[in-house]
Amino acid sequence: MLQDKKQEIRKFMMMLAVVNLAVFAVCYRGIVRSYNTTMLALSYRYGFTSRSLIGTIYHLVDAVLPIDMINYDAAVGFALAVTGLFFVVMMIFFYQCLKSCSEEDLKNSEYLILILSVSLVSTFSFPYNFFRVDICMIMMSLLAVICIIKDKAVWLCVPLSVLGVMFHQGYVFMYFNLILVLLLYRALSLWNRDKKRAVYYGGVFLASFLLASALFLWFEFFSRSDGALYFDSIQKEAEKLSYQGIYHSTLLYHEVLGIDLASTEAEYFAVNHNQIIVFTVVCLPMIFVAVRFFVNIYRRAEGFWEKAKYLMVAVGAVTILPNFILKIDYGRWIMAVVVYYMGIVLALLAMGDPIVKGEVQRQAGSLQKKPGLVFYLMAVILLIPYLDVNISPFVRHLASMVNRNILHWY
Amino acid sequence: MKKENAVFLAEMLYFGLLTFSRFFDHKLQEHDLPFGFMKEYAFAFGATLVYLILFFALGVVLLQKAEETNRWNMCHMIAFSSVFLAPFYLHKSYCGTLDVYLWILVMAVFVLVLLLPKEGREKKEYALIILLVVVEIFTAVAAGVRGKDAQTLLGGTQFVVMILFFLPYFYTAWKFFSGLLQGAGKEQKRKYLLYLAGGIPAPVIWCLLGDYSRVILYGFAYYILLGMMFMALGDGYFAEQIQRTKDKVKEYLPIPEVFILYPLIFITFWMMGNENIPVEKILELQ
Secondary structure: OOHHHHHHHHHHHHHHHHHHHHHHHHHOOOOOOHHHHHHHHOOHHHOOOOOOHHHHHHHHHHHHOOOOOOOHHHHHHHHHHHHHHHHHHHHHHHHHHHHHOOHHHHHHHHHHHHHHHHHHHHHHHOOOOOOOOHHHHHHHHHHHHHHHHHOOOHHHHHHHHHHHHHHOOOHHHHOHHHHHHHHHHHHHHHOOOOHHHHHHHHHHHHHHHHHHHHHHHHHHHHOOOOHHHHHHHHHHHHHHHOHHHOOOHHHHHHHOOOOOOHHHHHHHHHHHHHHHHHHHHHOHHHHHHHHHHHHHHHHHOOOHHHHHHHHHHHHHHHHHHHHHHHOOOHHHHHHHHHHHHHHHHHHHHHOOOHHHHHHHHHHHHHHHOOOOHHHHHHHHHHHOOOOOOOOOHHHHHHHHHHHHHHHOOO | OOHHHHHHHHHHHHHHHHHHHHHOOOOOOOOOOOOHHHHOHHHHHHHHHHHHHHHHHHHHHHHHHOOHHHHHHHHHHHHHHHHHHHHHOOOOOOOOOHHHHHHHHHHHHHHHHHHOOOOOHHHHHHHHHHHHHHHHHHHHHHHHHHOOOOOOOOOHHHHHHHHHHOHHHHHHHHHHHHHHHHOOOHHHHHHHHHHHHHOOHHHHHHHHHOOHHHHHHHHHHHHHHHHHHHHHOOOHHHHHHHHHHHHHHHHHOOOOOHHHHHHHHHHHHHHOOOOOOOHHHHHHOO
16 A cells, blocks of 8 residues: 555544544433343343344353443443444444545545444434444444455355344344445456356355345244243343333333334324435435436446446445335434445445446546535534434424424324 | 636525524523513514524625635635534524624624725724624623623533544644744734734633633634635735645645534534433433
8 A cells, every 4th residue: 555545544544533533422421222221131041032132242241241230330331332342343444445445536435434434423322322233233234345345254244144133133124235235246247257256256145145034034023932931031131221220111022022013103104204305305415416426327337237236236225115114213224325325335436346436536526626515514414413213303303393384294 | 706606605505504404493592682672583583594694695795805716715714604603593592692683793894894995904904803802792791791691501521522622723723823923024913913812802701601602603703704804805915824724734634624514513412402402301212
């Protein structure tokens, strides 16, 4: 790596660390919501059940350490440690992207990383999503993407995908798309040059897809058979782990007893639909740039398989659509969309995709010629953090004004 | 108007609309004001709109007056001033305060000065410095001391943490002023020293009153606004020093825009934070 590039990356990582620390300082409140502490009460002691991996790890740590971890303060400490680990993995991912991309793509990658980084740090430091299991899912995807970018130990994508689903079966809709799209992208890109390697990537794709799908089906439909036997003990632990003993009852009824309480969420769909419209309108400039970006890439691709490859890259986020239709945590789904698109472009720049490089340079070139670029970066600050039912404080505020004065949907 | 300026102003308007949506809460708190009608919601809201329109108009005129070589720097300084001046008086704690009316006066005077013929630049610059210093001190005394209108949105610990995070700005300001004063002539030095010293009293008063948000606002807004005015009035030496400082900033910031957006992180979450809700309320949410 050239000395100038090394120095630039070092300066950028230091700047990013300071910005991330500032974002963490303003967002972190030292509390963990009941949903996330209650999840720690679930573990594989009660069977191979969904969302129990993080609780199992927690109980292992409790068994190993000479202190009692089954209390709220220990849960907060654990949450801080895992969040810290997440930020480290995130920074390693960014560093690898910068190290792998060419010098002419460095600046553009830096801008994308800045946007992704403040979005992630703010969302997962802010109390609503602090210690949300999403950080574990994102970590698995980022580690897998590093392997794909470096073209080393790509087989790790299989166990990382499995772990992602074990953290939360919703992984197959949310962050798994990054791994799948990039594996298939590699397979299609290598097919004419190195068939053996292409088949290897195809094999890893198939293994990841099949195992993750099988696990999803197990967790979703078969894993809760003996829940009633263990409910009381899990409930007692959840009380000890949660602030003032207030645990998340809906989570336990759903995960342990298999009672589907989706009907209780129906009233929030009106909020979701109002907010997604408002969010789309506000983000129209960014959506316009993104659509133009992918349309141009598709047009520049030649041949059926090339076009199919870039079409897959462009629409890879469609895996999140079932979440938008069936579930109400729109803030988390928007975060997943942001992670996908930022992550995929960063990965493709790191892998030196010529069409993506060219288009990024063209679009970034025209944006960087305008001093008003700073307003779009500032818009990102105003739009974060992403929450759960409400997309973000900004959207919640604006959407409630729209609803009160125009729509009257809720 | 040039197309590039129109595009920039449209982007500034976009940011302004986002800021309005983020921070304006349709609520008005009780403030000590000289006239009863100023306490009415409609009047306070109207005054806030007038303030924002005048701020935008100032941006328009500044861009028109900026020389082509300084256009980028002027744009960035306008963006930097927007970070502080756009959201501040939208928050319910500051909406409708005495500050708004005095800022309306300041903005109106600044626009008028820029529209006047170019002669008498030095006198205009002195007048602007004195006007802003007097207005800021008057606001601090009238609203803060007499009106007891100091707000406590930003806690003492948060303020100290912010100051620590803002140390790069103090370093940059020190480098800027030392460079500015080093090469300046006798007359210029007097003006720049007045400019430097004039920004201190009001933030100190607000700091003693415990309104740390206003410390930040007045501390930054004073220097940025007057800096823009100097450039627009044709102070070439000042503009060169701005460029030199910007070049230095670019040496240690790979993304120079971070210099502008960084305070917005603290403004959004701490200074203007509607998210400053108690921990227990967040925990109640299932």
